[in-house]
Amino acid sequence: MSINISRRKSREISVGTVKIGGDAPIAVQSMTNTFTHDVPATVKLIHRLETAGCEIVRVAVPDMQAAEAIRSVKQQIHIPLIADVHFDYRLALAAIEAGADGLRINPGNIGQDNKVKAVADLAREYGLPIRVGVNAGSLPKDLVKKYGVTPEAMVKGALRHVELLHSFDFHDIKISIKASDVLVTLEAYRMLAARTDLPLHVGVTEAGTLYSGTVKSALGIGMLLYEGIGDTL
Template structure:
């Protein structure tokens, strides 16, 4: 990964050599403390590392104090326009403030926000999106990745020029191409940690695909320190999707990645339900593990050589293998149980 500067958000490190953190955003009314806390704890249980809440008014800013007491993951206050809400959120325990420094109303106000964050060692996420590009940049570059990247860097300079560098950056566009190109440019222009996201990506299926396409292009190049999959759906699905994308890129830090074959004319077992059954049983495993579920022994263990452990099915029986080496043969109806047994031995976890 690109070695970005590291910042601290609550008790989590973001950037540098830290793992890529998964974020989501509550869709509850922030001032409704019970619902917000319940949702945050549900998201944390699914693997959300950092949670953001909208702070549109003082009721929301004041609620942060009580919310903080009842959650275990860092809390980010999302502010638009009103600097007083940023200052109040910092006072009430927010672990990070998300603002666009260009639209909070000028010098004095910006300095107050900076002072409030500095006092409490809270970073700022500079959020820029294609809808809020300034006219000069639009005229100069059009609505292009270059304009977005320059806009982000201008916003960052507003903070850096005033001695504040505890920053991470997000640039959002609903276009996958524009997102990828803009982040690549920003990554060349600075070494602040980057928060990846495709905004207004759509519902669960297309939203996940768009995010995976953009994050994949960036993360294989080492760009990106934290991410949010934005979905028009339950935020829990955002976290689940983000985790899956990280697994697909082998950038996850825990949990099972299933490697299963697509089945073909050689398959002699009902592999599809078997793979689904195994995936379900392993969904709570914490250890980072690649588990293969292959339809035949001809290509199975060989094709799944990168797997830590797996099964290769045959006619009425199958093989259990570990790091490409065959351990033993078992009857088909015992395959799943034996595999789980071996994984329990390997991980020391009770499944």
């Protein structure tokens, strides 16, 4: 018995050579757990991920050493690389200049609007997309005060960040909106999918131990994909 799933219509963007959204197949991503500045270990792990079928890889960029290592890592891998940056916008700028194919940021913790603008301007110049990543545990205080830690607060937080990037004429955006609670995550994505045509990266954050994390992720991601929500995972 075949199951016909009608996927949500979304805008298409590109992460390096990989298309996300539109009519493109759902792309599989993973993240390294190495120190990014340890180039041999990072490259070795990415090669294993490539062999397993990973199409896009994300690396942590907690400091300038990691940002600068992206150049060497990129020279030795065959799939697009996304830099995961928090707090310091200068790390995002350095990662772009080092050859990252995309960024994952939370504009709310990058700093003042002018710093977000600097990142958006350079990303547009280099032609790479930004993933707005919102987690239930780091929502803006005003939204938490008004809505609590709820799907509504998560969606409003994500769309607030998107509007900020749009105000800087940046439009190559995808969104992730995650909570450790599967039901909260599901409802947040459903609400978000109804309010924007931007491509969505689906997943469950802080899923827990190997066993519980696998169950939570499979349940959450599986249900969203069954409902036609999700362009990459």
